[in-house]
Amino acid sequence: MSEEKSLNFIEEIIEADLQNGKYASIITRFPPEPNGYLHIGHAKSICLNFGLAKKYGGKTNLRFDDTNPVTEDTEYVESIKEDIRWLGFEWANELYASNYFEQLYRFAVILIEKGLAYVDDSTSDEIAIQKGTPTTPGSRNKYADRTADENKRLFAEMRGSKYEDGSKVLRAKIDMASSNMLLRDPIIYRIKHAHHHRTGDDWCIYPMYDFAHGQSDSIEHITHSICTMEFVPHRDLYDWCIEKLDIFPSRQYEFARLNMTYTVMSKRKLLQLVNEGHVTGWDDPRMSTISGMRRRGYTAESIREFCDRIGVAKRENLIDVGLLEFCVREHLNRVALRRMVVFDPLKLVITNYPVTEELLSSENNPEDSDSGHRSIPFSREIYIERDDFMEAPPKKYFRLAPGQMVRLKSAYIIRCEELVKDAAGTITEIHCTYLPESKSGSDTSGIHVKGTLHWVSVLHAVPVELRLYDRLFNIEDVGNAEGDFKEYINKNSLQVIPNAFAEPALLDDQAEDRYQFIRKGYFSLDKDSSSAKLVFNRTVTLKDAWAKEVKKG
RNA sequence: UGCCCGAUAGUAUAAGGGUAGUACAACUGUUUUUGGUACAGUUUGUCUUGGUUCGAAUCCAGGUCGGGCAACCA
Numbered sequence: 001m002s003e004e005k006s007l008n009f010i011e012e013i014i015e016a017d018l019q020n021g022k023y024a025s026i027i028t029r030f031p032p033e034p035n036g037y038l039h040i041g042h043a044k045s046i047c048l049n050f051g052l053a054k055k056y057g058g059k060t061n062l063r064f065d066d067t068n069p070v071t072e073d074t075e076y077v078e079s080i081k082e083d084i085r086w087l088g089f090e091w092a093n094e095l096y097a098s099n100y101f102e103q104l105y106r107f108a109v110i111l112i113e114k115g116l117a118y119v120d121d122s123t124s125d126e127i128a129i130q131k132g133t134p135t136t137p138g139s140r141n142k143y144a145d146r147t148a149d150e151n152k153r154l155f156a157e158m159r160g161s162k163y164e165d166g167s168k169v170l171r172a173k174i175d176m177a178s179s180n181m182l183l184r185d186p187i188i189y190r191i192k193h194a195h196h197h198r199t200g201d202d203w204c205i206y207p208m209y210d211f212a213h214g215q216s217d218s219i220e221h222i223t224h225s226i227c228t229m230e231f232v233p234h235r236d237l238y239d240w241c242i243e244k245l246d247i248f249p250s251r252q253y254e255f256a257r258l259n260m261t262y263t264v265m266s267k268r269k270l271l272q273l274v275n276e277g278h279v280t281g282w283d284d285p286r287m288s289t290i291s292g293m294r295r296r297g298y299t300a301e302s303i304r305e306f307c308d309r310i311g312v313a314k315r316e317n318l319i320d321v322g323l324l325e326f327c328v329r330e331h332l333n334r335v336a337l338r339r340m341v342v343f344d345p346l347k348l349v350i351t352n353y354p355v356t357e358e359l360l361s362s363e364n365n366p367e368d369s370d371s372g373h374r375s376i377p378f379s380r381e382i383y384i385e386r387d388d389f390m391e392a393p394p395k396k397y398f399r400l401a402p403g404q405m406v407r408l409k410s411a412y413i414i415r416c417e418e419l420v421k422d423a424a425g426t427i428t429e430i431h432c433t434y435l436p437e438s439k440s441g442s443d444t445s446g447i448h449v450k451g452t453l454h455w456v457s458v459l460h461a462v463p464v465e466l467r468l469y470d471r472l473f474n475i476e477d478v479g480n481a482e483g484d485f486k487e488y489i490n491k492n493s494l495q496v497i498p499n500a501f502a503e504p505a506l507l508d509d510q511a512e513d514r515y516q517f518i519r520k521g522y523f524s525l526d527k528d529s530s531s532a533k534l535v536f537n538r539t540v541t542l543k544d545a546w547a548k549e550v551k552k553g
Numbered sequence: 554u555g556c557c558c559g560a561u562a563g564u565a566u567a568a569g570g571g572u573a574g575u576a577c578a579a580c581u582g583u584u585u586u587u588g589g590u591a592c593a594g595u596u597u598g599u600c601u602u603g604g605u606u607c608g609a610a611u612c613c614a615g616g617u618c619g620g621g622c623a624a625c626c627a
Contacts, residue, residue, distance in 0.1 A: 005567095006566085033626085065627065067626095070626095071626075134556065138623090165625085166625065178556090179555060179557085180557075181623045182622080187624095189625090206625095208626085208627090230620095230621065231627090232557065232622090233558095233621075233622055236557095309565080310565065310566080311566045312566090313565085314558065315559050315560065315565095315619090315620090316559070316619070317566095318565090319564070319577095320577065322564085322577065326576090327577095329590095338587080362586095366587085410586070443586085450588085451588080519589070542589050545588045548588090
């Protein structure tokens with residue numbers, strides 16, 4: 001019998017909460033700030049939050065944490081929604097922290113009335129100095145002594161646009177000597193005369209993260225508020241607000257964010273790559289963004305599988321990008337249509353083949369018997385891959401060489417008889433003979449060859465553009481590297497093959513968007529394609545045992 | 554020299570006082586009209602020192618190492 005999959009620590013908490021009756025059902029939330037595009041790290045959080053709700057019969061809200069109008073924009077709102085849907089998740093409610101601005105304001109007033117918040121006229125520098133350091137306590141200033149009535153009036157005036165940006169803040173009155181710096185009278189409201197993408201110019205004061213997030217969770221009755229480890233110290237403040245306001249006690253749980261080899265995972269760095277032109281945009285196929293991976297040809301299913309396999313824990317981690325590649329190969333192997341494309345053509349003439357042509361049949365996907373067959377034109381002159389031929393082959397080379405035989409995929413067995421070279425000694429043509437009785441499906445030759453090559457008929461070859469991607473950085477741990485991360489950019493992360501030769505079936509299948517170019521890799525149609533020229537992105541290579549063999553020497 | 558979080562194969566992640574398991578990676582083979590896929594197998598691990606216990610990855614104490622915390626960012 002199949003073993004029950006072990007639970008991660010958050011699932012354990014949830015199951016305990018459900019079992020002991022703390023909750024009848026759960027509500028989670030995914031709370032992006034609309035100031036950038038989502039990346040694979042967010043996918044982990046999305047799969048976790050939505051996955052948990054799905055698993056335990058609860059629901060998940062999408063809540064935009066839009067408390068900082070100067071960095072946020074509806075462009076990001078739209079891209080975030082598109083990415084989540086594409087990943088295969090649907091939220092119960094589309095919400096915004098800005099929906100709660102009025103309520104949040106009232107919460108702040110309650111704190112003031114309880115003597116737990118005050119308006120401070122200090123500059124940010126003064127506030128920073130008064131905060132002390134982790135090893136020395138901070139101190140309060142005279143503004144902390146203002147009466148509740150005065151604070152209430154001042155706060156109302158802040159809202160009423162009476163003061164300039166930075167001239168006043170509202171602070172929670174907690175403990176200037178706390179070992180947790182966030183509890184040293186944290187700022188909870190600041191003045192920003194900025195246009196908000198949702199509330200327009202209704203407000204000129206905006207709550208800080210710590211005075212918006214927890215309360216928003218509470219308002220929505222989020223049972224399990226799941227975030228990343230850097231918010232651990234915020235939990236004290238999260239709980240403090242809930243306690244003092246006496247509102248629904250949402251609970252925060254933290255897990256370790258995803259780090260992955262050979263890539264960066266911070267919005268700031270990703271934005272820098274875009275702005276400085278190191279990539280073509282947020283959806284550049286080399287980016288770790290969801291939109292980039294989508295464009296590259298990753299499937300939502302494979303990303304979900306990846307997120308499932310990496311697990312959820314609290315320790316720092318650096319996941320091998322090879323696992324992501326494994327997941328996408330695993331899926332694409334099941335669904336991708338097989339096609340033949342020659343990247344670096346070498347002409348091959350079958351000297352004993354009649355001048356006519358014929359149509360051969362080949363399976364669309366050997367892993368899927370329902371996928372059917374396509375026909376491929378075969379003729380006297382074909383292209384094969386230049387590195388599928390060697391004049392002086394090493395041991396264990398199964399491909400074409402003088403006097404050697406190989407099978408042409410779904411066609412015939414051929415034998416290399418002769419080479420044609422130009423003045424420089426470069427091979428320009430290979431002459432072969434074929435075995436008419438070795439035709440695929442009706443082979444009576446009795447000959448077994450080790451190698452099978454892909455090929456394309458010269459007469460029917462369709463030129464296509466191929467974009468081959470490699471890792472964007474040339475070191476594993478970019479996040480922890482010394483110096484500027486951009487020094488580690490892989491200059492050869494994109495290789496364009498402007499004129500590869502494809503079998504004509506590719507022209508008919510444009511609606512399909514996942515392919516395996518046999519023996520080469522998985523590809524998908526890029527949005528830059530036109531009727532004049534098809535453009536394909538290499539999603540991932542096939543595993544290549546021969547390349548490994550060659551490397552070993 | 555404060556507070557918080559963490560430490561199990563190369564990388565992740567299980568084992569919740571009782572045989573250290575799984576996946577990826579690596580390596581061997583088998584199958585194969587993709588040097589793909591599939592299948593079989595192999596190698597590699599509990600940070601350290603004490604303590605509790607018949608028995609410790611697990612519980613306790615000290616240490617070491619890694620990460621985080623002093624934005625009017627989230």
